[in-house]
Amino acid sequence: MLGVSSNYPPPPLEEDGLYNQASGEGSASENFKVVVRIRPPLRRELQGSGLRAYQCTTAVESGDRNVILSENLQAVINQHGGITDLYNTYRFTFDCVYDQQCPQERVYRQSAQQVVLSILQGYNAAIIAYGQTGTGKTYTMEGAMEGPDRGIIPRTVEDIFTFIVNDPEPSSKYLVRSSYLQIYNEVVSDLLKPERSSLAIREDRRRGVFVEGLSEWVVRSPAEVYGLIQRGQSLRATGATKLNEVSSRSHAVCVIIVEKCTTPQQQTAADGGEGGGGWRAADVDASGQIIQSIKVGKLNLVDLAGSERVHVTGAVGRRLEESKKINASLSALGNVIAALTDRRERSHIPYRDSKLTRLLEDSLGGNCRTTMIATIAPSLEAFQESLSTLKFANRAKNIQNEAHVNEDVDQRTLLRKYERELRRLRDELARRSRNVVDKRALLVAEEQAKRAEADKLAALTALQERSREFLREKEEKRALELKIQAMQSQLLSGGGSSAVLTEVPAVRAMVQREANKVKEYYEARIRALEAERQDAEGHAAEVDRYKQLLLKQRDIMIALTARLNERDERITNLQEELDAYDRYQRQLEDQLDAKTAELISLRKAAVEHASGGAAGSRGVDPMALQSALGDWSLSQGGRGPAPGEQLAEMLVPLSIRPGAAASAAGGGVGPGRPQLVYTADGTAVDLQGPESLDVTPRRATAPAANWRPHLPPPAQDGTAAAAGTNGVHTGQTEASVASPGEVAELRAAALTAAKERSALQQILDSKVRVMLADIIKQVSDPHAHAAANGGGDTASQPQLLGRLAALEQLVLRVSEAIGSSGTG
Numbered sequence: 011m012l013g014v015s016s017n018y019p020p021p022p023l024e025e026d027g028l029y030n031q032a033s034g035e036g037s038a039s040e041n042f043k044v045v046v047r048i049r050p051p052l053r054r055e056l057q058g059s060g061l062r063a064y065q066c067t068t069a070v071e072s073g074d075r076n077v078i079l080s081e082n083l084q085a086v087i088n089q090h091g092g093i094t095d096l097y098n099t100y101r102f103t104f105d106c107v108y109d110q111q112c113p114q115e116r117v118y119r120q121s122a123q124q125v126v127l128s129i130l131q132g133y134n135a136a137i138i139a140y141g142q143t144g145t146g147k148t149y150t151m152e153g154a155m156e157g158p159d160r161g162i163i164p165r166t167v168e169d170i171f172t173f174i175v176n177d178p179e180p181s182s183k184y185l186v187r188s189s190y191l192q193i194y195n196e197v198v199s200d201l202l203k204p205e206r207s208s209l210a211i212r213e214d215r216r217r218g219v220f221v222e223g224l225s226e227w228v229v230r231s232p233a234e235v236y237g238l239i240q241r242g243q244s245l246r247a248t249g250a251t252k253l254n255e256v257s258s259r260s261h262a263v264c265v266i267i268v269e270k271c272t273t274p275q276q277q278t279a280a281d282g283g284e285g286g287g288g289w290r291a292a293d294v295d296a297s298g299q300i301i302q303s304i305k306v307g308k309l310n311l312v313d314l315a316g317s318e319r320v321h322v323t324g325a326v327g328r329r330l331e332e333s334k335k336i337n338a339s340l341s342a343l344g345n346v347i348a349a350l351t352d353r354r355e356r357s358h359i360p361y362r363d364s365k366l367t368r369l370l371e372d373s374l375g376g377n378c379r380t381t382m383i384a385t386i387a388p389s390l391e392a393f394q395e396s397l398s399t400l401k402f403a404n405r406a407k408n409i410q411n412e413a414h415v416n417e418d419v420d421q422r423t424l425l426r427k428y429e430r431e432l433r434r435l436r437d438e439l440a441r442r443s444r445n446v447v448d449k450r451a452l453l454v455a456e457e458q459a460k461r462a463e464a465d466k467l468a469a470l471t472a473l474q475e476r477s478r479e480f481l482r483e484k485e486e487k488r489a490l491e492l493k494i495q496a497m498q499s500q501l502l503s504g505g506g507s508s509a510v511l512t513e514v515p516a517v518r519a520m521v522q523r524e525a526n527k528v529k530e531y532y533e534a535r536i537r538a539l540e541a542e543r544q545d546a547e548g549h550a551a552e553v554d555r556y557k558q559l560l561l562k563q564r565d566i567m568i569a570l571t572a573r574l575n576e577r578d579e580r581i582t583n584l585q586e587e588l589d590a591y592d593r594y595q596r597q598l599e600d601q602l603d604a605k606t607a608e609l610i611s612l613r614k615a616a617v618e619h620a621s622g623g624a625a626g627s628r629g630v631d632p633m634a635l636q637s638a639l640g641d642w643s644l645s646q647g648g649r650g651p652a653p654g655e656q657l658a659e660m661l662v663p664l665s666i667r668p669g670a671a672a673s674a675a676g677g678g679v680g681p682g683r684p685q686l687v688y689t690a691d692g693t694a695v696d697l698q699g700p701e702s703l704d705v706t707p708r709r710a711t712a713p714a715a716n717w718r719p720h721l722p723p724p725a726q727d728g729t730a731a732a733a734g735t736n737g738v739h740t741g742q743t744e745a746s747v748a749s750p751g752e753v754a755e756l757r758a759a760a761l762t763a764a765k766e767r768s769a770l771q772q773i774l775d776s777k778v779r780v781m782l783a784d785i786i787k788q789v790s791d792p793h794a795h796a797a798a799n800g801g802g803d804t805a806s807q808p809q810l811l812g813r814l815a816a817l818e819q820l821v822l823r824v825s826e827a828i829g830s831s832g833t834g
């Protein structure tokens with residue numbers, strides 16, 4: 011916020027300015043001024059075009075209000091009568107016309123300054139530069155930032171701040187804010203915050219038309235505003251065209267908002283105030299608060315993009331698109347002006363047809379003091395564009411604006427907010443200052459308290475010292491008294507010694523009594539102490555005992571834990587062994603099945619062969635077969651099934667249930683002992699007898715490779731006893747590790763497994779024997795068999811014998827394996 015204190019001289023106001031400062035709000039027509047500025051010819055124009063030399067088409071008549079535009083200006087000037095009729099010549103009257111040589115300063119002073127400064131009184135104002143491309147709009151609005159070529163914007167900024175600092179009213183306070191935006195291709199963007207684009211234009215009662223999200227920058231000096239403008243200019247869309255090397259391709263609007271706050275002054279006696287001073291009633295509200303006046307003025311400094319004829323500028327591609335957009339928005343502007351100046355009943359004003367007209371709604375026919383500066387070029391090539399610009403400006407002349415002071419009594423006004431904030435901060439500062447004072451006082455008080463404490467301590471120490479001295483003195487005094495007493499008593503006894511005194515019976519008795527008393531006291535005390543000591547000793551012993559007990563318990567716990575661990579490990583091992591045994595058992599079953607199948611096929615082959623032998627009248631030597639089969643042929647002893655019984659074909663892989671197998675496990679192969687096989691329908695058949703048993707078929711699985719049951723080393727003292735063939739054993743050591751239930755369970759499982767194995771062995775034996783017997787029978791009686799089968803070839807009988815021998819070896823090996831696994 012700017013206070014008013016400076017040595018700057020107040021800005022001089024142009025006497026022939028377009029606005030009369032004293033005229034207040036002025037008439038509606040006074041609030042919209044149109045001026046024309048003709049720029050000097052450019053070098054390019056002076057060189058002429060083609061064969062035609064440069065020709066000036068514009069002239070300003072004296073009085074600076076009329077402009078003549080003619081295709082043959084010289085003829086007009088020379089007043090060649092009818093010749094002028096041959097050429098197009100136009101005369102327009104405006105609020106002011108500036109010729110080619112008019113300096114920037116004059117344009118500003120006459121056409122802009124009053125408008126600009128009116129914002130300090132709370133008016134809205136606008137200066138709009140309109141014209142064909144390359145005619146000097148940007149030059150007029152911006153120009154140079156320094157020197158005589160400074161345009162309207164830099165001069166405006168200077169004047170605003172000069173005015174503020176020269177305001178004679180000491181209670182006036184100002185807040186100046188600035189924004190800078192562009193409309194490029196119908197998109198509104200913030201030139202001071204490039205990331206903010208596609209901004210929306212809104213309107214409300216308090217702010218009028220405004221751009222939502224547009225950044226506003228509080229500025230306190232012209233330099234700050236220049237900084238913003240330069241930043242914005244660097245981002246503004248420009249491009250080189252045929253008519254202008256640096257052509258603005260966007261409409262740019264520099265916004266300056268000034269809030270002015272004035273506080274009424276107290277009246278003095280000289281003012282005629284009652285009681286010789288105080289506030290006027292009008293200056294104070296109902297709550298006794300002084301009413302401040304806040305005025306808000308907004309200035310739009312608009313540099314439009316230039317209209318252009320595309321065939322003249324030769325725009326293509328992106329430039330062409332830009333041109334179309336520029337022309338479209340300028341055409342919308344023309345439509346708005348046409349609607350505003352329509353003499354008929356006020357018709358609809360198409361502000362919303364383009365972003366530009368929407369944004370300039372206040373400036374065109376609204377609450378605003380507006381100056382439109384129409385720029386034209388003087389050359390003959392620009393004649394048509396100059397004519398259309400002058401016609402446009404001439405129409406705009408009729409726009410009527412209703413400007414009024416924007417006095418804001420709304421508490422939301424920024425200036426008020428700042429004031430409130432300032433007040434709050436001042437209060438805060440005062441409060442904190444008070445706090446600082448309070449804290450200092452507290453520190454002093456604390457210091458004093460500490461000192462007092464130290465003093466008190468010193469006083470106490472001194473007192474204690476004095477008490478000790480007093481006691482010492484008292485002791486000494488007492489000792490002295492005793493001494494005197496003793497001396498006196500000696501005196502009383504007439505100078506006799508103490509030994510003499512003790513010889514007096516009464517004294518002796520008294521001394522004895524006293525001595526006894528002392529003795530009793532000390533004896534009692536010693537006794538009590540002794541009792542206490544004994545008590546303590548007893549406690550100590552007890553504690554010791556507890557300690558020992560606890561140590562023992564800990565050792566026991568450790569031992570038990572170790573044993574438990576050991577037992578767990580052993581159980582795991584046993585479990586693993588049982589698993590391995592299971593696998594091995596399944597392997598044996600598989601082997602058994604395989605061999606059984608092989609035997610069947612061999613038997614079939616033998617049967618077929620025997621039939622062939624009969625046909626050839628030659629049989630196998632039974633003795634040779636007998637010797638090849640060895641024990642197998644001998645042990646079957648004619649007990650097997652009759653030839654052709656086809657028993658083997660009925661065999662399937664089998665297993666015996668533990669319960670059922672138990673009965674079969676009691677003996678090996680032999681008469682009277684059951685030999686169980688399963689028939690295809692699942693019935694168990696005892697190969698030794700006809701009765702059926704309760705057994706169930708089980709599927710064989712893959713055999714385990716190198717399993718051997720694990721057996722513990724034999725016990726040295728003979729206490730450990732073998733529990734079975736599966737390696738489970740028990741003894742005193744294990745008994746303390748595995749529970750009896752678990753051991754019994756394991757033992758039962760081992761027993762069952764052994765029985766199963768034994769049963770399997772028996773089955774294998776019996777099956778082999780049955781089949782061999784069948785084969786032998788067929789081979790040794792080839793004729794009978796041949797007769798039964800219709801004859802056959804016996805040429806491969808020796809081969810058959812060889813295979814049988816091999817089979818026998820295999821079977822033997824399997825049996826051995828079963829046997830060895832059983833015995834470990």
Ligand SMILES: Nc1ncnc2c1ncn2[C@@H]1O[C@H](COP(=O)(O)OP(=O)(O)OP(=O)(O)O)[C@@H](O)[C@H]1O
Nearest residue numbers: 049050143144145146147148149254257258315316
């Ligand atoms: N009054 C003047 N005095 C001297 N030179 C001028 C004047 N007006 C314009 N010029 C020069 O004319 C050229 C074009 O001016 P300027 O760029 O301001 O035109 P413009 O109307 O803004 O163009 P556009 O619409 O393409 O942006 C510039 O080189 C500028 O310096």
